[in-house]
Amino acid sequence: MFFHGTARVNGQSHLEIGGMDTVELAKQFGTPVYVYDVALIRERARGFRQTFEELGVKSQVAYASKAFSSIAMIQLAEEEGLSLDVVSGGELYTALAAEFPVERIHFHGNNKSREELEMALHYGVGCIVVDNFDELELLKSVCENKNTKTKILLRVTPGIEAHTHDYILTGQEDSKFGFDLQNGQAEAALKQAISTPWLETLGIHCHIGSQIFETTGFILAAEKIFEKLSIWKKELAYEPAVLNLGGGFGIRYTDEDAPIAASKYVEEIISEVKKLAGSYQMEMPEIWIEPGRSLVGDAGTTLYKTGSRKDVPNVRHYLAVDGGMSDNIRPALYQAKYEAVLANRPLEKAEETVSIAGKCCESGDMLIWDLPLPKAEREDLLAVFCTGAYGYSMANNYNRIPRPPVVFVENGEARLVVKRESFEDLIRLDLPLQEKIKN
Numbered sequence: 001m002f003f004h005g006t007a008r009v010n011g012q013s014h015l016e017i018g019g020m021d022t023v024e025l026a027k028q029f030g031t032p033v034y035v036y037d038v039a040l041i042r043e044r045a046r047g048f049r050q051t052f053e054e055l056g057v058k059s060q061v062a063y064a065s066k067a068f069s070s071i072a073m074i075q076l077a078e079e080e081g082l083s084l085d086v087v088s089g090g091e092l093y094t095a096l097a098a099e100f101p102v103e104r105i106h107f108h109g110n111n112k113s114r115e116e117l118e119m120a121l122h123y124g125v126g127c128i129v130v131d132n133f134d135e136l137e138l139l140k141s142v143c144e145n146k147n148t149k150t151k152i153l154l155r156v157t158p159g160i161e162a163h164t165h166d167y168i169l170t171g172q173e174d175s176k177f178g179f180d181l182q183n184g185q186a187e188a189a190l191k192q193a194i195s196t197p198w199l200e201t202l203g204i205h206c207h208i209g210s211q212i213f214e215t216t217g218f219i220l221a222a223e224k225i226f227e228k229l230s231i232w233k234k235e236l237a238y239e240p241a242v243l244n245l246g247g248g249f250g251i252r253y254t255d256e257d258a259p260i261a262a263s264k265y266v267e268e269i270i271s272e273v274k275k276l277a278g279s280y281q282m283e284m285p286e287i288w289i290e291p292g293r294s295l296v297g298d299a300g301t302t303l304y305k306t307g308s309r310k311d312v313p314n315v316r317h318y319l320a321v322d323g324g325m326s327d328n329i330r331p332a333l334y335q336a337k338y339e340a341v342l343a344n345r346p347l348e349k350a351e352e353t354v355s356i357a358g359k360c361c362e363s364g365d366m367l368i369w370d371l372p373l374p375k376a377e378r379e380d381l382l383a384v385f386c387t388g389a390y391g392y393s394m395a396n397n398y399n400r401i402p403r404p405p406v407v408f409v410e411n412g413e414a415r416l417v418v419k420r421e422s423f424e425d426l427i428r429l430d431l432p433l434q435e436k437i438k439n
């Protein structure tokens, strides 16, 4: 079994995380519960930041908060000196509620509304990542109405898509995001942006994919962008202060995944950008990156209680848990794979292969297929690893299942940072068909 961060087996032969016995955590906070290993989040954040600092390259490491947004998480990002990506008014609101330094907030999204842009300008976010021509127009008009300037990055699609172990070169990028670099849209957008007095165009942004295990895609993207930058320098006298290469750094969910260290991504990105800037005789830009999953993914573990079994003779053992696609939709959404152990007896030898079912009314609500486990009984504790990214943030109330709480553990202490939803919470926004007649 592969343990992440501070996870280990303690003297009681229980799984322990952050110095806390998971059996005790389940008793205290109930199940399901998301448990985050705070020390591991800090280690991941430092892993990205340190290399920039050591190599003396101006940078921002922005946490893509869509991976897991909550007030405590954003405060932790602030403690670790990260910047923050938000993609909606709601994520911005959360960041503001956490009192995150607004100048380090970057606002993303392919369809920001007028209200969202007004909100961003009102609070003075550090930069707005402009995604398309419509938004460019809308932003100009919002700035004009408010008589406010703003900093922007232009999001481009460089014609490279990275997926896990391979990258795809696409001539004409068919994507809902960004200005195409190859067909002239990016250049047209840049011309508009730099001729707009309301907008200060800090630089260029791209994000090539997710769960990437190689540096090749980032390097190719940088090459494609610099080819254009060198032209724009000559023709438009434009040189960017910032090059943002996005996120997507891969993590280990199962032993099929072989992630590389943050330091290696950063080193190779820096050395490539230095080389490119040198060869085109351009100033070295600040490098910004936007890890989401790789900051929080492997720090999160979900604890479930096991329940019903269903044995289909000669076919499969189903073992159901007290959560499912309501707290982790990734397996149902894109066949995501996970590893798990019985947290109350992680050292016991596997005796059978079971498939972990959720409790939602969908046949597709399966969390793990074919997991080797000791013979599990009702009320065993199942720990599913690596649920820290896109778990809670995609959680939902399907079947009116309340969302689980989030607990941060560090140095033998546990802190509840998101409460469990109650049944009352579930009906909080509901209104009756008819007002009761008062008499």
Ligand SMILES: *Cc1c(COP(=O)(O)O)cnc(C)c1O
Pocket (backbone or CB within 6 Å): 064, 066, 067, 085, 108, 207, 209, 210, 211, 246, 247, 248, 249, 290, 291, 292, 293, 294, 389
């Ligand atoms: C989703 C996203 C990220 C983070 O992606 P991860 O795979 O979680 O690292 C970063 N930047 C942008 C623009 C994104 O859309």
